[in-house]
Amino acid sequence: MVGIVGYGVYIPRYRIKTEEIARVWGEDGVRLAKGLGVFEKSVPGPDEDVATISVEAARNAVKHGNIDPLDIGAVYVGSESHPYAVKPTGTIVAEAIECSTDITCADYEFACKAGTAAMQTCMGLVKSDMIKVGLAIGSDTAQGRPGDALEYSAAAGGVAFLIGKENPVATIEATASFTTDTPDFWRREGEDYPSHGARFTGEPAYFRHVGEGAKLLLRNTKTSVDDYDYFVFHMPNGKFPLAMGMQLGVPGEKLEDSLVVRQIGNTYSGSAMMGLARILDIADPGSRIFMVSYGSGAGSDAFSIVVEEEVLKRRGEVPTVDDYIARKTNIEYSIYAKFRRKIKAM
Amino acid sequence: MAEHGVAQIWRKIKSIYNIQGNHCKTCDTYYFPPRPVCPECRRKGVLEDYRFKGLGKIHTFAVVRQAPDTFKRQVPYVVAQIELDEGARLTGQIVNCDPEEVEIGMRVRACFRKITEFGDKGIIVYGYKFEPVLKVTGHPYP
Structure with missing residues (x-):
């Protein structure tokens, strides 16, 4: 696989x-x-x-x-x-x-x-x-x-x-994506800094896309929140992934280990992937990880990942x-x- | 407008991205930058490409406080002569530590950084600099 x-x-x-x-x-x-x-x-x-x-x-x-x-x-x-x-x-x-x-x-x-x-x-x-x-x-x-x-x-x-x-x-069991045209955050050619829709970046953007992407993957894989040991959501700040977890019924302790945003901020394209990497650093073989990234504009990519025995051999490298x-x-x-x-x- | 220096930099990409030098099989000497002939063995020398491991120690160093315009943002910074484990010495910047932490004999490893850029419109030159070796959790240190 x-x-x-x-x-x-x-x-x-x-x-x-x-x-x-x-x-x-x-x-x-x-x-x-x-x-x-x-x-x-x-x-x-x-x-x-x-x-x-x-x-x-x-x-x-x-x-x-x-x-x-x-x-x-x-x-x-x-x-x-x-x-x-x-x-x-x-x-x-x-x-x-x-x-x-x-x-x-x-x-x-x-x-x-x-x-x-x-x-x-x-x-x-x-x-x-x-x-x-x-x-x-x-x-x-x-x-x-x-x-x-x-x-x-x-x-x-x-x-x-x-x-x-x-x-x-780690094997990737399945992936699913959810995409719409939602202008919540953008940067025009030649501009130094991006612009955003302030509160609009929340409900219609982040929460809708991460939520729908997550639900789509759960439906496709016929799994539920209980089937996963760790959750990783894109981290534009420390608040959004926790609120997303609450909406989906994810217990806080399954989300806690991925929240690198508290110490390093939002690494954008590296954000959800950094959370996943941190979980792979510490998770036991057999653990199942649910990750959903989010990109403004807007879309989300959800992944179901299982940690394999091989991970133990590579740690410390x-x-x-x-x-x-x-x-x-x-x-x-x-x-x-x-x-x-x-x-x-x- | 044609960019000055593009071809010269392109020719060095292999050597400055990965510290690619060469090794004389006759006298077992490692060279960086790569030499066209072994200066010791001359025509008896047999040169082969060699990629340095990028590990070494600081042989000597200087703290730069009066910098050219393109380096002003980095002042004060350290330029050192690094003795690679294979024996060759080269000059490079020391990053990821404060100048007062740098000392002769300190273990360093190569990292990948922006060396310079030709203004806002020109090309960006990347290559090696050196940093203190980083602690790795779970690594079986001797």
């Missing part, structure tokens, strides 16, 4: 606290952090972007899976912050992990779910025997307009999943999500503004 044959993550070293951002904009940081469920977010260094983050995650994945990079037949990088508007990030990743030149490659864009769309594409290619192993990456260095609510959560990080058939660490979360240096807003090019005179 098709599954994840290796995975790796990368989270930049810098963090900024919600309270520090709030201090600059005259907001109540303690209340905001608690309300959002985001206490600090990751910030990329001045020499980091989606290409560098993707390469680090992909190198970890190749090492974790003990995969010969020449076996990789497809490289897809999902992001909304590709360093080039025209020129694929995927080719940089493929070269940096020493893939063969006989591969197919493309960059994906679907707000925060481009990475899981890449996973589905790789599943199709592997299942149809067009490729042996596919590399699907979700990676972002998200930006929020200074002073905007998004600034508290827009973070940076990347996750790489190698999709194949041989000795998977590459840094875990928690290893990267623990490696951090907090910075002030002024340094953050310099790193993220918010100071336009420079």
Whole structure:
């Protein structure tokens, strides 16, 4: 069966606290952090972007899976912050992990779910025997307009999943997607920062799409919430996935382990995938994971995943999500503004 | 307008993405950047491509406080000479740690970073820098 044959993550070293951002904009940081469920977010260094983050995650994945990079037949990088508007990030990743030149490659864009769309594409290619192993990456260095609510959560990080058939660490039993034309969040060509529909991003966007995607997969697989040990929902903040869980009747303890958003913020295309990676870091073989990503615009990809014995053999090879979360240096807003090019005179 | 330097950078991609150098089978010396001939063995040298493991230690370093415009955002930053485990030495930036944490003999590993970019419209150059080795949970350290 098709599954994840290796995975790796990368989270930049810098963090900024919600309270520090709030201090600059005259907001109540303690209340905001608690309300959002985001206490600090990751910030990329001045020499980091989606290409560098993707390469680090992909190198970890190749090492974790003990995969010969020449076996990789497809490289897809999902992001909304590709360093080039025209020129694929995927080719940089493929070269940096020493893939063969006989591969197919493309960059994906679907707000925060481009990475899981890449996973589905790789599943199709592997299942149809067009490729042996596919590399699907979700990676972002998200930006929020200074002073905007998004600034508290827009973070940076990347996750790489190698999709194949041989000795998977987790098998993907099924996937289902739900897609509509819903303009809840967008960024026009040439604009530095995205715009959003404020409260409109909730009920008609996130909750409808994640909820419907989840229900569709449960229907297709004839399963219920009780059949799963862990749940992962896209994490635009710490509040939404918990509220989604309540709507679907998911007990809090099945969701708790995936909520990396509290320490690193919303890593956009890497958000739900980062939650999944953290579960794979700690779950026992036989555990069943239910993951739903969400991309504004809007759509969701739901996955039913079973952890395999193989996962135990691979642990200790590459840094875990928690290893990267623990490696951090907090910075002030002024340094953050310099790193993220918010100071336009420079 | 044609971009200056694109071809030169493209030629070096393999070597700067993955620290690809070469190894002389005659005298067992490793070289980076790759040499066209072994400077020791000359015509008796037999060179083969070699991808360095990317692990090494800091041989010496300097903290840069007066930087060119394209590096101003990173000041202060560390430029070091790294002695790779295979023996070759190369120059690179040390990232993911504060300058005061850097010391001679410190173990480092190669990472992938943006080296420079040719303005807002030009190409972005990626390649190796070095960072302190990261703790890995569950790794059987000796």
